[in-house]
Amino acid sequence: MEKLYFRSLYLLIILILSGRGEGQLVQNFYSSTCPNVENIFRQVVLTKVKQTFVTIPATIRLFFHDCFVEGCDGSVLIASPNSDAEKDAPDNLSLAGDGFDTVVKAKQAVEAQCPGVVSCSDILAIAARDVVLQAGGPAYNVELGRRDGTISKASRVAGNLPEPTFDLTQLNTIFAKNNLSQTDMIALSGCHTVGFSHCSRFANRTYSFSPSNPVDPTLDPAYAQQLMQECPQNVDPQIAINMDPVTPQVFDNVYFQNLVARKGLFTSDQVLFEDPASQPTVLDFARNPGDFNRAFITAITKLGRVGVKTGNQGEIRRDCSAFNS
Numbered sequence: 001m002e003k004l005y006f007r008s009l010y011l012l013i014i015l016i017l018s019g020r021g022e023g024q025l026v027q028n029f030y031s032s033t034c035p036n037v038e039n040i041f042r043q044v045v046l047t048k049v050k051q052t053f054v055t056i057p058a059t060i061r062l063f064f065h066d067c068f069v070e071g072c073d074g075s076v077l078i079a080s081p082n083s084d085a086e087k088d089a090p091d092n093l094s095l096a097g098d099g100f101d102t103v104v105k106a107k108q109a110v111e112a113q114c115p116g117v118v119s120c121s122d123i124l125a126i127a128a129r130d131v132v133l134q135a136g137g138p139a140y141n142v143e144l145g146r147r148d149g150t151i152s153k154a155s156r157v158a159g160n161l162p163e164p165t166f167d168l169t170q171l172n173t174i175f176a177k178n179n180l181s182q183t184d185m186i187a188l189s190g191c192h193t194v195g196f197s198h199c200s201r202f203a204n205r206t207y208s209f210s211p212s213n214p215v216d217p218t219l220d221p222a223y224a225q226q227l228m229q230e231c232p233q234n235v236d237p238q239i240a241i242n243m244d245p246v247t248p249q250v251f252d253n254v255y256f257q258n259l260v261a262r263k264g265l266f267t268s269d270q271v272l273f274e275d276p277a278s279q280p281t282v283l284d285f286a287r288n289p290g291d292f293n294r295a296f297i298t299a300i301t302k303l304g305r306v307g308v309k310t311g312n313q314g315e316i317r318r319d320c321s322a323f324n325s
């Protein structure tokens with residue numbers, strides 16, 4: 001009797017939850033249509049990470065850029081014959097290569113078991129979760145049910161991605177457009193705990209900050225020296241350096257400790273400590289890894305909901321780099 005009661009209660013809850021309808025992502029979205037999907041990907045991502053560490057930062061950044069342009073809908077993955085798709089925009093540096101390759105390999109593996117079921121946007125969301133964990137970051141359940149978008153234009157990128165020169169107000173504005181709070185923005189900036197930047201992205205801070213002050217005074221002097229050594233003027237534009245100079249390959253809260261030590265690479269990183277409005281959060285994340293991890297999970301889950309297509313919107317792409325028709 002009691003069992004029956006709980007059973008109907010359970011069914012009722014399911015009904016209410018699914019009644020929330022379109023626009024909502026859920027965990028275990030593929031539990032009946034492709035129950036093994038997350039295990040399949042874990043293997044693919046693990047193999048790819050073993051081949052090259054760059055898989056980790058490349059996949060995370062790809063997910064971020066996908067979500068901020070047209071929503072998390074796989075639009076960043078489209079290859080255009082005319083080079084006018086999202087991935088061809090000027091801000092595509094380092095998006096190429098291993099992030100894309102991870103998604104392509106995961107798609108191949110999943111199509112062999114459940115053809116036409118799993119969207120490329122969900123693949124990217126799962127892969128981003130997996131690489132964070134691989135790098136020592138927090139584990140979390142990823143919400144699924146995204147459909148792939150049918151628009152991908154380089155012209156839609158400009159103005160939708162944050163610039164490394166941004167101040168706190170500019171950062172907050174662009175994140176707020178994506179329903180992300182200042183705390184979310186700070187936690188997500190913690191992604192710069194792994195990965196690389198090309199020298200040109202911060203050269204202003206070491207060579208031409210201002211006429212009287214060529215070096216940005218918010219840079220720790222020894223760190224500024226190190227940056228000038230790694231990135232001399234007229235450096236090969238291909239050269240990229242670690243964004244976290246202390247634990248470059250670990251997804252940890254050392255990024256925030258670096259900010260406190262004035263070793264943030266971009267103006268947009270360092271400003272989070274310099275501005276009194278965001279400094280308390282940076283100090284909290286620097287001191288309490290648990291607080292950072294919790295805030296990060298909240299923020300990346302919200303990031304994954306940005307502009308998603310669900311229900312019968314969009315499509316399930318057969319080839320992640322091309323629209324179906």
Ligand code: HEM
Binds near residue numbers: 056095165
């Ligand atoms: C807060 C504003 C942000 C700005 C201004 C910014 C800017 C940048 C820039 C300029 C680079 C270097 C790209 C290059 O030279 O190749 C970079 C790299 C990176 N960003 Fe951000 N980013 C921001 C937020 C984020 C967020 C929210 C995430 C993750 C959710 C993220 C993840 C990454 C990763 C992982 C890399 C390294 C990519 C690689 O090594 O291939 N960034 N970012």
Ligand SMILES: *[C@@H]1O[C@H](CO)[C@@H](O)[C@H](O)[C@H]1NC(C)=O
Binds near residue numbers: 087091
């Ligand atoms: C990045 O964008 C530039 C144009 O801004 C383009 O020439 C280049 O091919 C793109 N790179 C990749 C890997 O898509």
Ligand SMILES: *[C@@H]1O[C@H](CO)[C@@H](O)[C@H](O)[C@H]1NC(C)=O
Binds near residue numbers: 165201203204
């Ligand atoms: C360098 O600074 C100048 C002037 O502030 C700015 O116009 C330019 O966009 C900056 N370059 C980079 C790569 O940030």
Ligand SMILES: *[C@@H]1O[C@H](CO)[C@@H](O)[C@H](O)[C@H]1NC(C)=O
Binds near residue numbers: 177178305307
């Ligand atoms: C932000 O949230 C509102 C309310 O839930 C929603 O209508 C809107 O589409 C969201 N914006 C983005 C970019 O996801």
